[in-house]
Amino acid sequence: MLFQCLCGFKAVFYSTHSDDEPDFVKKRKEEGLIKHFGFSFHAGPQLLDRLLSEHPEVDFVQLQINYADWNDPNISSRANYEVARKHGKSIVVMEPVKGGKLANPPAAVKELFQGYAPDMSPASWAIRFVASLDGIITVLSGMSSVEQMEDNLSYMKNFQPLNEEEQKIIRQAQKILGSSAEIPCTACHYCTDGCPRQIQIPDIFAAANLQIGNGQTAQAKERYAGISEGHRATDCIGCKQCERACPQHLKITDYLKQCSEIFGA
Numbered sequence: 001m002l003f004q005c006l007c008g009f010k011a012v013f014y015s016t017h018s019d020d021e022p023d024f025v026k027k028r029k030e031e032g033l034i035k036h037f038g039f040s041f042h043a044g045p046q047l048l049d050r051l052l053s054e055h056p057e058v059d060f061v062q063l064q065i066n067y068a069d070w071n072d073p074n075i076s077s078r079a080n081y082e083v084a085r086k087h088g089k090s091i092v093v094m095e096p097v098k099g100g101k102l103a104n105p106p107a108a109v110k111e112l113f114q115g116y117a118p119d120m121s122p123a124s125w126a127i128r129f130v131a132s133l134d135g136i137i138t139v140l141s142g143m144s145s146v147e148q149m150e151d152n153l154s155y156m157k158n159f160q161p162l163n164e165e166e167q168k169i170i171r172q173a174q175k176i177l178g179s180s181a182e183i184p185c186t187a188c189h190y191c192t193d194g195c196p197r198q199i200q201i202p203d204i205f206a207a208a209n210l211q212i213g214n215g216q217t218a219q220a221k222e223r224y225a226g227i228s229e230g231h232r233a234t235d236c237i238g239c240k241q242c243e244r245a246c247p248q249h250l251k252i253t254d255y256l257k258q259c260s261e262i263f264g265a
């Protein structure tokens, strides 16, 4: 059985089992048809531990890791990373910039970074954080412009891991983000396809975060006004289909209520 990961990683993955042929991948590896096998993972450390114990043939795991989610119990970046390393697995990092959020973090975090290195972009801090960890073989940085590519090359070409002072600054940034009330949506859109009301969930959250994270009230209202009527926060019927689809395990319906209070619509 073949399937392709939806998380942006372009390699093709195989299931470890099929009804016709248990241990499909294991056998293909033995035949030399598969060189390196891995899977993308969004659940918790206990399940990861079980999977890796039952499938030692796995070579790598793709995990959501970034400095903002490092200690977040819903994402378990750190716990999953530690389990994978305990099993000696290499790691492909997805969401190192948290869907772009860490390229434009709250003002207090930007000031912190600029105070130490005015020319380094916020995205560079996020990517260097994950690239500095042991066992990382790939960082899926999700660049979408030439400028982002040039920025990425400027610090990845001759990569320098974060030094002690920079690690301290990351810890300060984690504290600031931990006390931030921003909605931690990565705009992946996994939640929107099955929504019976086609609520524009990530757009609504992005508008609210302009106000919550950066105090940009006018810009937030303007952005919210751009969302079509009938697909705003107040139009949600609370079926929670979206919550089952969200890889960040967000309580989307609670956040939508908050947004409807912020915008009154």
Ligand code: SF4
Residues within 6 Å of the ligand: 194, 195, 196, 197, 198, 199, 201, 235, 236, 237, 238, 239, 240, 241, 242, 243, 252, 253
């Ligand atoms: S809970 Fe609301 S936003 Fe979520 S799928 Fe149902 S209608 Fe859509």
Ligand code: SF4
Residues within 6 Å of the ligand: 184, 185, 186, 187, 188, 189, 190, 191, 192, 201, 202, 245, 246, 247, 248, 249, 250, 252
């Ligand atoms: S609410 Fe969850 S599923 Fe929807 S876009 Fe945000 S992170 Fe993705």
